[in-house]
Amino acid sequence: MTRITRILIANRGEIAVRIMRTAHSMGIECVAVRTNVEPDAMYLSFADIIHEEEDELAEIPVFLDVEKLISIALKTKCDALHPGYGFLAENAYFAEKCRDNSIIFIGPSPDAIYKMGNKPVARQIALRHKIPMAMGTPGSVANEDEAIRQAGRIGYPVIIKAASGGGGRGMRIVRQESEMEKMFILASREAEKAFNDPSVFIEKYIENPKHIEFQILGDTYGNIIHLGERECSIQRKHQKLMEEAPSPALDETLRARMGETAVKIARAVGYYSAGTVEFLLDSDRNFYFMEMNTRIQVEHPVTEMITGIDLIEQQIRIASGEELTIRQEDVRLTGWAIECRINAEDVQAGFAPAPGRIEKISFPDEPGVRVDTGVRAGSSIVASYDSMIAKLIVTGSDRHDAIIKTKLALDKVWIKGTKTTLPFFRMLMRNPIFQAGTFTTAFIEKDLDKFHSSSEYEETIAAWLATKLFVEENLSERKAGISFDQGKELTPWLLRKRLTQF
């Protein structure tokens, strides 16, 4: 056993804050990296030591620079490194480099990362262990001719996936042979661009499935358990918007079967640390292994809320060589948790990123409401990173209670300065299909014609405000002296100035 005393946080934003919170509670120091892009970021104020990274000429961001991160860890005398999610979290080379330099990588082994990261390899392993899977190609597909041959054997519709892909990127659905050649080339090109690897493979496309994933915990002594499932079917273009735990689609029997399968896959690669096994569940309740994510996930808090287990703490304990103290029979799922990803995106413009400066931000502070965030008033949501503002995690006694509490909590979130996905979640919580729990991954595309809803009252108030501004600008006696910068962005400050003169 090695006692970890100082961790380099090889990440930023809310997950950096999240990791440091637990590390501190365990008496571990944290080193964070300051970048030029967001020198005043919130996560920095949680760090015990800040490493200044001032290389303005660097082409790739520091969080993607293996050599740089290793040298920072060595320089700041860190005995461990936490990669968070995204960036290098699922990079086997990075994990290996850490090991070579005697830095504990808080995550699984490089071997497990490699095997699960390479999708055709993962498929072969799953196949060997008789894990249910959608029919697919045994390995990568060499060219369009082979793609057409293989897809003919599997039967349309099929999905082309990047061999080195993940996180929903680089996927193409092909419904008929005539589209295959074009789609194959597009997918391969996309894969090369996104993952530096043009190889793709083909799977049977499961229509309208649910996306169900299982949280895995394993230690270095071969103990592996699962902490139940997360329901992640609310997605748009394969990007998750909202997650809940447990799933309304599972009962104890199915949960046990899927959970055992998830553990079996993890065992097949000698998995340790926290990981996630993703499945598709079809309308006949057949499930298919999709992929395994070898990192902590964005949506991990919903599992924490219903199991009472701190996943970051478990990751750190496992990394320092401790044996799991939780046995499968100890795991109890209590209550229901919902996570809304509040992103700086314009719901009315097809979820387009809406970077900007957060002027005001506040969240309800009450029991059952947890907020994981990496921004505060004055922070900027920059275009170079993801658009996440905060994760609102609400826990209730059951699903119905959790939905009601989420609805109330959403109404108490106050964010000014940028457009957010809040209107989407306010609408979602009131949607009958969502409330019934029968939604699939096609929900957003097929069952919604609008991503937000606005009442007649709200529209009337907005109309009143527009009229008020018009009166002030055009009909006010004291019009002179107020210059209204027409066509320019107006800040609340400008509005205030104008109001006081009104």
Added chain:
Amino acid sequence: MTPERPAIKKLYALSNEGHKFSFSLPLKNIIRVNGRDYTVELREDEKYGVHILWKNRRYPVEIVRTKQNRYEILFNDIGHVFTVETPVSMQRKKVLRTGAGKSQALVVRAPMPGKIIDVLVREGAPVMKGEALVILEAMKMQNEIQSVVAGTVTRIGVKAGQNVMKDDILAEISVK
């Protein structure tokens, strides 16, 4: 107080979704929905920034953009776009819209009942924006009815000496 033009009694806010809201002037802190009046207040403080107080609850509000009479407002995190019109500009808009439906033609209608004194253009003639089309006498005043667009006169609907009612078609212009 010596208003140079007649006081405006009403304003219209037209949403880009085609909804119309009207407000009487002077503007009060009241909105009317489904026949009921509600008080709304625009406020600002250090903690919440600019916001609307409605039914004892604060809602975030932001003016995202404004251009002439067009306002983009973010209320409770949802964007709304309105153009605010006076009764006069509203009328003009209506005239423009009537023509817009088919082949970019503008229909010019009599803004008030009266007598046509003179027709200043011929069918087929090009007109400039602001060029007088007819002279309409009403309430003992001669009014020049001008083209609000540049284009070609495709039809003249009246003759000199003719009496017209409000909204009678005076001319049609195909927009350039």
